[in-house]
Amino acid sequence: MLSEVFYSECLFCKQKISFTDLICEVCFNNFERITFSCHKCGYPLESDYIICRNCFQARFYEKIMVSYWYNYEMRTLLKYYKFHYGFKNLKIFERLLSGLCIEDNYHIVTPVPVYISRRLVRLIQPAYYLSKIISKKFGIPYKTLLKRVRFTEYQWKLKRNLRIKNIKGAFECMDDVKGLKILLVDDIITTGATINECARILKKSGAKRVDIFCLSKGMFL
Template sequence: MDIIQDYLLPPTCLLCGNPGTPHRDLCQPCHRQLPRNRQCCYQCAERLEVQSDAPMLCGRCLSRRPAFDDTYAPFVYGDALRYLVTGLKFGAQYKNARLLGHLLAEHLQKTAEKPELILPVPLHNSRYRQRGFNQAIEIARTVAKDMQLPMDLHSCQRRHDTPHQTRLTAKQRRKNLKGAFVVVKPIKVGHVAIVDDVMTTGSTVHELAKVLKKAGVAKVDVWVCARA
């Protein structure tokens, strides 16, 4: 099927327009130039200036531990990643979601323990109707397929249509998101991975992880394409 698709619609790099690699709309030079998030806090993926071979925590996680356990964010949010994410989020470029999903899954297959299911960060119904899709779900579809994992779209809901958080401080974001999520169906697994596009302060995934832990989930990881 992929061979036929590549023949009819040859992969084209979404960043430079040159031919892509097999089954992927990204060329090798652009792939090599993507900004990797290699040296980071293992819990929140914030970039660290200290070089170490051992897993490290940032000062923020040491003083205020988040509800989630580990974060996997292969790239730094900027330039190419910003272009792909904003094109998806505000331009409904679904091909961007497929590429981001492939890149995230490729990283996870080498680094992450497999959870029992993945859960995209829910949008409130009014925001979903306005946008017409949930970018976290679109990315998670590809991740679920590549990693052969079930995806849960029904156990958790966003009950508050929280305002946009772009210009809010970390403290304001935490207040804005308090009580935003609710578990509406039993989650009968012990290990869940939350999937989203970008992680900025971690307030959203912290609040979601908190309700998942209260619902009985023992381990909650966060999988995002990039860390801001």
């Protein structure tokens, strides 16, 4: 009886679901997992190539792990949390990471930071919650290592050759990372310019190794 009065609607199909849920089972299964990845660094690929283009360019991370493609469902979910003040059922991120396997022993897990003006607009920071989940799930200490020191244009608005210039010098390392193995976390990767710049700063500050985890990768790039 109470379920007829207190219910919610699926974020996608608007079907009636439990008040505590955000997405129905059918729509949850529409999140598309990554199938192919670079044999060298793990960068997600749309087909079974052996090595990605990033491995032929300067990169400062050793390995990257990405779980899903940034399809309609993922885009809608992340925008719901970032721009619509979606506090409901943050445990959806735990479910999305349920199949994640991390075998390396990292000293710290840390998120890609957001500039202060955007933190005021986005009350929910997916990279922060993803980092916290990974920390708890795998017993890796969480710490905020990077600070965004200047405002940058949204990367997705820029062409690939402008993204590196846009993000260069936008981060600072706030702590001692000498000799540490670090797992850097973000919610979406486009060309990889942002995570590569973050990894560069961490390596420049003395980190022994930087690996990446991103929840999703855009299919349009």
